[in-house]
Amino acid sequence: MVPVLLPPYEDETLLCWQRRLASVNGFQTPRQFVKAFVLEEHPRAHGERRADALESFSKFFENLHVENTISDIFLATTCYGGLAPFLSKYQQTQYINTAFRSNTLGSSPHVLTSDKYFCPDCWGEVPFFHRSHQIPGVRMCNKHHRLLHYYDEHHQEIACTPNAPSKIMEKYSAFVAGLLRIQPDADIQATKQAIVSELKSKGYHPSADAYQKLAHDMEEYSDYFAKGIAYFLSDILGGSSYIPVISTIAFLCFLFSSVEDFVNLLPSASDMSFARRLSDGHYILCSPMRYNLLELQHKVCGTHFLTTAHAFGSGWSCPVCDAHKSNTEIFSKLVDYTGNGEYKLMTPYNGMSRSVEILHLPCGTTSNYIPVHFLGWRRCPTCQRLQVNSHYIKLFHLLKERFTSANVIFAEDIVLPFSDYGVKKSTFKGLLRHKILSRIAAGIYTFPGATFSIDEIIFQRYISQNGDARGFYFGRSFAYQIGLLKAPPEVVYITTNKEAQTHGRKVCFMGKAIYLRGCKTDITVENVLALQLLSLLPNLVQYSDYEKDETYRKLAHHVLEKHINLNTCKQYYSMYPHWVPSCIAEIERIIANETAQRQG
Secondary structure, eight states: OOSSOOOOOTTBOHHHHHHHHHHHTTOSSHHHHHHHHTOSSOTTTTSOOOSSOOTTHHHHHHTTOOSSOHHHHHHHHSSHHHHGGGSOHHHHHHHHHHHHOSOOTTOOOOOOOOSOOBOHHHHHHSOOOBGGGTSTTOOBOTTTOSBOEEEOTTOOEEEOOOSSOHHHHHHHHHHHHHHHHHOOSOOHHHHHHHHHHHHHHTTOSSOHHHHHHHHHHTGGGGGGOTTOHHHHHHHHHTTOSOOOHHHHHHHHHHHOSSHHHHHHTSOOOOOHHHHHHHTTSSEEEOSOOOTTSEEEEETTTOOEEEEOHHHHHTTOOOHHHHTTSOHHHHHHHHHHHHTTTOEEEOSOOOOTTSOEEEEETTTTEEEEEOHHHHHHTOOOHHHHHHTTOHHHHHHHHHHHHHOOTTSOEEGGGOOOSSOOHHHHHHHHHHHHHTTSSEEEETTEEEOTTOOOOHHHHHIIIIIOSTTOOOEEEOHHHHHHHTTSOSSOOSSEEEEETTOOOTTOEEEEETTEEEEEEOOSSOOOTTTHHHHHHHHHGGGTGGGOSSOHHHHHHHHHHHHHHHTOOHHHHHTTGGGSOTTHHHHHHHHHHHHHHHHHHHHO
């Protein structure tokens, strides 16, 4: 425990407070105090620590032995509460993990605060660094209305260079002080929504002329926008997840008369992933519900820790229990939770910037991801390419469920929720355009990289695919297959469910002649072999190059080889000439004789 405890001054930075505690407790340097009560080997031991000094905040708090809650101390001494509305949910997770985890998987937040700006008048009253002076963009003291100072590398005291007219800098610093006081429960997406809403209410959106007027009205704020106000607007109105903090605060200062007005326009927060995981019963919520900072207790080990709703819902768990897990185990859990159970880590984790393979379970695509990108925003590139059209997604997932690279895909086999032919055709074209499918011929597709011969395509279209029964070879084609004919026919003879005309017709399919005919009954897995055998018997003489006895012997061997149940044939006798049953009887006689000879 820290022997002599001094309370932090109002608005004092965490690092400054730790320096004062080091001095009053007799440590010669702040680093010695940090080593004793914060962490043994500080990651910034060879460089400057920022104002928040977040690393191992939990250990520091344990050594304070105070009645205040950990969230009270954290929000009172760090800049997080004021900066959170300008951070993405992922960036908020980085900040909190840095403070409360020994293993952050190598991910640390961007340094947004410093510990070098001070107001000479404030310093003359009580010498400490103020949090509100370290927020990016602040150049003027909100209390004394004078420029802040800092020490350069030669330890010379220098006044900050103004970045706006005095009245604007004063307004900016006052707004920052309000943010640190109110600490809005928001992230950058909520802040963007509030900005867009206020732009509309003030008549600045969505007209291009209105944007020109906005740029004119904000001329005094122009130095806060490194790339110009128009560029900033494109980020706000577009999909960018990172918005410059300084520019965003300046924009809020212009749009809102107070922080309270800004907070009142923030959308209501929610996080279904957090709610689902909390309902599992392994953790207890120990603080008022605040989405960008809340306290949980792990029931198993009793540990209290701070996190965000997004971090917890994304798979970050008890820091004490996670400390015993490997990086790959932790990241694998993050992939599972962040991906809503639809993704699976396939290769070991070796750092936030080193690529890993992750499988997207719904579509079966394995892709390479930079871990930090996956946790932040990136998802299956195949499915994201399809998101331009919901029909693409439905069709793609349907195809992945039904087909593999071993299958030919026939458009005529696909039944979609949208049955309009034009929509169906354009959807297939979209998949071709996005290189999700390859085209063999009109209405015939494969997954990229798969190749098939014409005979394979004919077989899958008319005979069988994935074990189903669509048809069978008949006549000369069947006779040649079982050895009754010595030469292959020039035309492929097929009976199939895909042909309506039972009398048959000749077609040219991909340059090959096929004689197609329908069947008087549905062809199924159960009856296909029986129907194929029966189809040959009415004209058996013209389909064989052998004498009668040898012909029947070959038929009998075929029946035995394919395990054809001849009793199945009897229910279809009515479809064939009256002499067909006698042909079946002859086959049965040969089988019986050969069976008796083998047994004898």
